[in-house]
Amino acid sequence: MRALLLLLTVCLPLSLSAAERLRVVTSFSILADMTRAVGGTHIELTNMVGPDSDAHTYETTPDDARAVRKAQLIVENGLGFEPWLDRLLKSSESPALVIQASHGVIPRSLEEDGHAIPDPHAWNNLANADLYIGNIARALATLDPANAADYQRNAAAYLVQAHALLAEAKRMLGSLPADRRSLVTSHDAFGYLGQAYGLALLAPQGLSTEREASAADVAALIRQIREQHIRAVFVENIKDPRLMRQIAEESGAKIGGTLHSDALAAEGPASTYLGLYRDNVETLYRALAGH
Numbered sequence: 001m002r003a004l005l006l007l008l009t010v011c012l013p014l015s016l017s018a019a020e021r022l023r024v025v026t027s028f029s030i031l032a033d034m035t036r037a038v039g040g041t042h043i044e045l046t047n048m049v050g051p052d053s054d055a056h057t058y059e060t061t062p063d064d065a066r067a068v069r070k071a072q073l074i075v076e077n078g079l080g081f082e083p084w085l086d087r088l089l090k091s092s093e094s095p096a097l098v099i100q101a102s103h104g105v106i107p108r109s110l111e112e113d114g115h116a117i118p119d120p121h122a123w124n125n126l127a128n129a130d131l132y133i134g135n136i137a138r139a140l141a142t143l144d145p146a147n148a149a150d151y152q153r154n155a156a157a158y159l160v161q162a163h164a165l166l167a168e169a170k171r172m173l174g175s176l177p178a179d180r181r182s183l184v185t186s187h188d189a190f191g192y193l194g195q196a197y198g199l200a201l202l203a204p205q206g207l208s209t210e211r212e213a214s215a216a217d218v219a220a221l222i223r224q225i226r227e228q229h230i231r232a233v234f235v236e237n238i239k240d241p242r243l244m245r246q247i248a249e250e251s252g253a254k255i256g257g258t259l260h261s262d263a264l265a266a267e268g269p270a271s272t273y274l275g276l277y278r279d280n281v282e283t284l285y286r287a288l289a290g291h
């Protein structure tokens with residue numbers, strides 16, 4: 001064994017150092033991208049819910065359970081977004097440090113079935129990137145103090161880009177006239193974005209995609225779109241677009257494009273979190289401004 005290790009050290013220094021990297025698990029693609037940006041080459045990352053996939057209805061796999069058992073750090077969104085991960089953590093008795101990337105966010109809360117439920121989609125306001133990136137960088141530095149300076153530097157560089165994009169988003173969406181600030185998405189994923197830019201959002205489904213919209217809900221929404229002259233209906237990358245097409249057709253609103261709500265795109269400009277945010281802002285602006 002010693003001879004083999006020696007041989008590996010001589011021939012494959014890269015793969016040996018790879019074995020020493022911090023083992024990190026993220027719950028969904030947006031957190032995977034943020035964590036990769038901060039952790040760089042110092043971490044070995046396993047992500048659970050992939051691009052274009054719906055984390056609300058995710059079912060964990062045996063691979064997830066294995067990754068959680070081996071992990072040193074687990075990054076989840078929190079605010080009730082990943083009940084399946086909380087169940088998995090309970091049953092697997094993982095020794096990992098578990099952090100909620102949204103820690104510190106002032107949650108929006110919505111009334112559903114008579115209960116106040118926190119809105120988990122806090123990443124959809126880019127102003128919260130400071131909290132998300134800060135929480136991730138702190139956790140990485142705590143577990144791997146030798147590379148703390150790198151994590152700090154990566155986080156700072158990332159936030160410089162985020163702040164520039166934030167200013168651009170404010171300029172674009174802030175310029176929309178008052179009568180062009182209402183829109184419909186398939187589920188209630190953009191409340192934080194709406195709050196940040198003064199947009200009014202409607203959706204046939206609530207905070208989670210678990211429960212399908214009823215025929216009565218859809219009919220009421222179509223009436224509301226007509227009465228309020230709402231111009232645009234958006235499909236989401238994690239959802240079948242048919243219901244939104246039907247709503248657009250019956251209400252006379254146009255399809256404004258595809259928004260990336262709860263997952264990155266598998267490829268293209270929205271395959272990183274900052275790219276996703278830019279793409280969403282541009283899609284909203286184009287459809288609402290009528291360009």
Ligand SMILES: [Zn+2]
Pocket residue numbers: 056121187188189207208209261262
């Ligand atoms: Zn969602």
